[in-house]
Amino acid sequence: MTHNYPENLTFHIDPAKFQNFLDRYRHTFRHKYKSPIVQRDTFWINYEDLSDLEYFQLNIYPHLCKFLGVSQSTNMKILRETVKQANPEEDLSSVIENYEELEYCFRYSDVTHFEKLREQEVMKTGTMSSPVTNQQPEEEVPRGDGCGGTWSVLLPICSRTISQQAKSRHSHSSNQEASFNTNRFSELTQSSQYNDSFDEACWDLLSGFCKSLKETVPPSQMENFECVVGIDVGDKVYQPAKERLKAMIPCNVVFVDIQPTMYGKLCRIWNHLASKSHNDYIVLFGDDVRLLDCGWPQKIEECFRNISTNTGLPLGAACVAMNDLSFPGFPTFPVIHRWHLNQFVTLLPKQFVNQGGDPFLYELYSRFKTSAWEVSCRLKNTIGGDGDARYQKYHINWRGHILNMHIRKLKKSVEVRNISGVCLDVVVPSYRTNNNDYLRRIALLRASRDGVYVKFWFVVDNPCKNHVDEVKALANELNAKQLEQSGNYFINVIHYGANRGASYARNTGYNYSIADWILFLDDDVIPNDNILDAYIGGIKRFPDAKVLAGMTTLPEATNTWTSMLRVCNVGYFYGVSKLRRHPPWAVTANLLVRGSRFNPTIQFKECYPKTGGGEDIDLVYQYKAFYPTSGLLATAAVPEAIVKHPWWNGGNLCYKQIRGWAWGDSMCILEWPSKTFMTFPNWIEHVTFIILPLAIYTKQPVTGLAVGSVVIVLEHLIKMSRYLPAALKQCEGDSILYQLYVALGAGTVLSAQEITRVNAILRRFSLYSICRRVDWFDGQEPRIKLDIQFGSIIRFVLNVGITSIGFGSYWQEWLNQV
Known part of the structure; x- marks a missing residue:
């Protein structure tokens, strides 16, 4: 102005x-x-x-x-x-x-x-840094030498063996196993590695924990600590020895009896112990835990204060995870504030039994940018790890309704209009060997802002042990470096010892993830460094979208074959985000979708080819059907989220890849009949279902071959004329004969797909699919559909005319007989 x-x-x-x-x-x-x-x-x-x-x-x-x-x-x-x-x-x-x-x-x-x-x-x-604003830097919270808050250490202890817990009439007998909910509560009770004379071994184990607590918390601060010890009412080791426990534990002790109805139900035990606590900070430990770093309470309290200062939310509206060396990258021992109990009454929802409690708390607060890792506060389970628990695990599906309900409750408690944290996971199916350079580039993606919670899921869809080992070694290397700074951006490697296809691999990562958004990337793409920022910006700009399509760029043509691919525009939907604000669908090489916790019934279908083809169309159509009220807004384009995709087969002939796409997208006709439309027979349908039966019926195979050849030649002359303008532009400076050759070759790319679709009809015996086409634009371009239908009429009339002339002698003989 x-x-x-x-x-x-x-x-x-x-x-x-x-x-x-x-x-x-x-x-x-x-x-x-x-x-x-x-x-x-x-x-x-x-x-x-x-x-x-x-x-x-x-x-x-x-x-x-x-x-x-x-x-x-x-x-x-x-x-x-x-x-x-x-x-x-x-x-x-x-x-x-x-x-x-x-x-x-x-x-x-x-x-x-x-x-x-x-x-x-x-x-x-030389690079794009964080946003430029006039905002004054926030005042750093000084690191104090003392603890300002009071602490409650929840310590359930138990001396029963596995066999004793299994015989308990109150222990749960469910056989459900859900590995994505695995947590470390399974190791919070006494280990099963002892025989009948393990009483002193139990005391030695507990003594080790008490020693580490005493060594890492100064005596002057220990007066702010209390230990809420939960003991089974029938425990023959600990119940009679409460005085010995008081003498061993270096802080005030509160004893809580655990009734038989709660045996093996660690989440409910945690709730029960927390209800007896009245201090500021609450953390659950086990007697097999060894604390390794002095001053961990101060660091965690400082982390809580920093979170409150940076977000403007009440002190305590947060979850801080400690660094468990026995289970890196997992929020095993979350610290919760009294504020949480004041809002929710219980530490965990009552539905939890003994699995999923710690990740639930971390995921809950991450939606508000108030979950954090304090990696400098390390601990280790001397017995714990990924082993089996001493009780039957009981998993619940907390990722959907339960988590959403508590997010709404927390949102109301902190009085915010919109949640600010972004939980986004990256899923990469990996079949190609010796491609760690690509995976490394993906694993090093970072967002430039705080409050973005990212996990990487590398799903190895290859039984080759060397490939699995290479991917695991890469993940271990990068995770070790990342855990020096934060537990965020952790890499998870999943493998199942078989090649089950891209759809199965994507489903695996998709279902493991608890994030609100899932970014699918292929293992041979090179993403721009800013791709996470671009997608997060897209999430904010298109709040109604359930599918965000990025930009997948293909290289410039390097030879005759890639020039043909460029001319026929077979990769149109790779770059559709640059052409349409609300794409009808997009390829899964670079696609962001709503997480499975919102829509668990949406899955990649395994009826599509392992190597891909049609499954991306089907997935987007599923999202549109699941969210019918979103309409056109269900999809949105984010053209600034860019990945570079190589030419298939190294830029050499790849008709096999193209036929695979056609075989897959022909399945969409059967899966989504409402997304199709009718045309007159194309050239290959005319040859297969009209000329061939007619040649057999009239016993004129030579005539049939001649007529079919003329139809094929005419079709490819039409396609060549259609692609010639693009060939002239693509091959500018080359001879006209070469340009005609490229235009003709571009037509054969589409012909290969049309032949494959007819082959699929015959193999599946799907008469319904004859003369039926998938509406690639899902109703957004009625003029294109009309153009295809009108063109099919002209071609069909020409083909019928050629067929009539070719079999003219038979018609004349038939008329004479009549």
């Missing part, structure tokens, strides 16, 4: 509404304005074009004169209102109160203001 903004002028811009405004603006001025079809009595012009006098005279004024029916020699009178008043260099962060959020959401988009900022930042530093 020509004047400075008033000092008290501030406003909030919702990223989603701003994106909606941009989309409508562009639709009006980029499509309707330039469309030769849209009839109108209004001349549209945007402000930028009107205020740029030189551009207006050269590009706009001639069209305006033509629209008005006046001579271009008419003198223009420039009004004051058309003089550009805005300063493109002005600092908008002073008036937009959520400028940092807005800049992050549109940082990599084509919005001019943020695009210029990005270019300026790259010119200065």
Whole structure:
């Protein structure tokens, strides 16, 4: 503006509404304005074009004169209102109160203001750093030497053996096993490695824990600690020796009896012990735990204070996980504040039995950017690990309704409109060997903002042991480095010793994840470093979207075959995000979808080929069917989320890959009949279902071969003429014969798919699929569908004419007989 903004002028811009405004603006001025079809009595012009006098005279004024029916020699009178008043260099962060959020959401988009900022930042530093704002740096919370809060250590101890727990009439007998809910509660009771004379071994184990507690908490701070010890009422070792326990534990002790109805139900024991605590911080330990770092309470308290300062939420609305060396990357021993109990009454929902409690708490607070790792607070289970528990594990599905219900409760308690944490996992099916360089590039992806919780799931879909070992070694190397800073961005490797296909591998990672969003990447793509930021910005800009399509770029043509692929545009849907705001579907090489905890029935179907083809279309259609009220908004394009995809088969002939796609997408006709439409028979259907039966019936195989050959030649001449303009552009400078050859080869790519679909019809004996086509645009482009149908009529008439002429002698003989 020509004047400075008033000092008290501030406003909030919702990223989603701003994106909606941009989309409508562009639709009006980029499509309707330039469309030769849209009839109108209004001349549209945007402000930028009107205020740029030189551009207006050269590009706009001639069209305006033509629209008005006046001579271009008419003198223009420039009004004051058309003089550009805005300063493109002005600092908008002073008036937009959520400028940092807005800049992050549109940082990599084509919005001019943020695009210029990005270019300026790259010119200065060579990279794009965090958002530029006028926000003052937050005051760092000083690291104190003492503990300001009081602590309750929940310590359930038990001397019963496995066999004794198994015989307990109160122990649970469920056989359910769900590995994605595995947690460390299984090791919080006494180990089973002792024989009948293990009484002293029990005391030695507990003594080790007490020693580590005493060594890591200074005596002056121990007065702020209490230990809430849970003992089974029938325990013959610990119940009679409470005085000995008091003498051993280096802080105040509160004893709680564990009734037989709770035997083996560790989550309920935890709730019971927590109800007897009245201190600020609550942590669950086991007698097999060894604390390794001095001053861990101070560090955790400081972490809680920093979280509260950075988020503005109440002190205690957080979960801080300690670094368990026996189970790295898993929030085994979360620390919770009294604030949590005040809001939820119990530490865990009553549905929990003995599995899933610790990840539940971490996942709950991560949605509010208040879950954190304190990796400098290390501990180790001397007996614990990934082994079996001494009781029957009981898993519940807490990832859906239970977690959502508590998120809503927490959201109400902290009085926030929108949750700010982003939980996004990356799932990569890995079959290719010797591709650790690609996997490393993916595993090193990072977001530039805090409050983004990411796990990587590398699903090895290859029984080759060397490949499994290589991927595990890579994960261990990168995890060890990452755990020096944070437990975030942890890499999980899953393998099942078989090649079950890409769909099965993606389902595995998809179902293991508890995140709100899942990013599918292929193991041969090279993602841009900013891809996580781009997708997170897309999540904020398109809150109704359930599927976000990134941009998958293919290399420039390097030989004749890749020129043919470019000309026939077989990779259209790889780059669909650049062409459509709401794509009908997109490829799973680079696709972000809503997590399985929201829609567990959506899965990749295993009826599609192992190597891929049709499963991506099917998946997106499932999301649209699951969220019918979202309509067109169920999908959204994020063209700034870019990956580079190599040519298939190294840029050499890959008809096998193309036929696999066609075999898979032909299944969509049977899976999604409502997404299809009818046409007249194409050339291969005409040859297979008309000419071939006619040749057999008339006993004229030579005539049938000749007629079929003419139909095939005619079809490919039509396709060659269709692709010739693109071939001329792609192969500019080459000879016309070479350009014709490339155009002809481009046609054979589509022909290979059409042949495969007819083969699929015959193999499946699916008469329903004859003359039926998948609507690739899912109803968004009725004119394209009409064009395909109209073209099929012309081709069919030509093919029928050729067939009639070819079998003319038979028709003449038949007429004579009649």
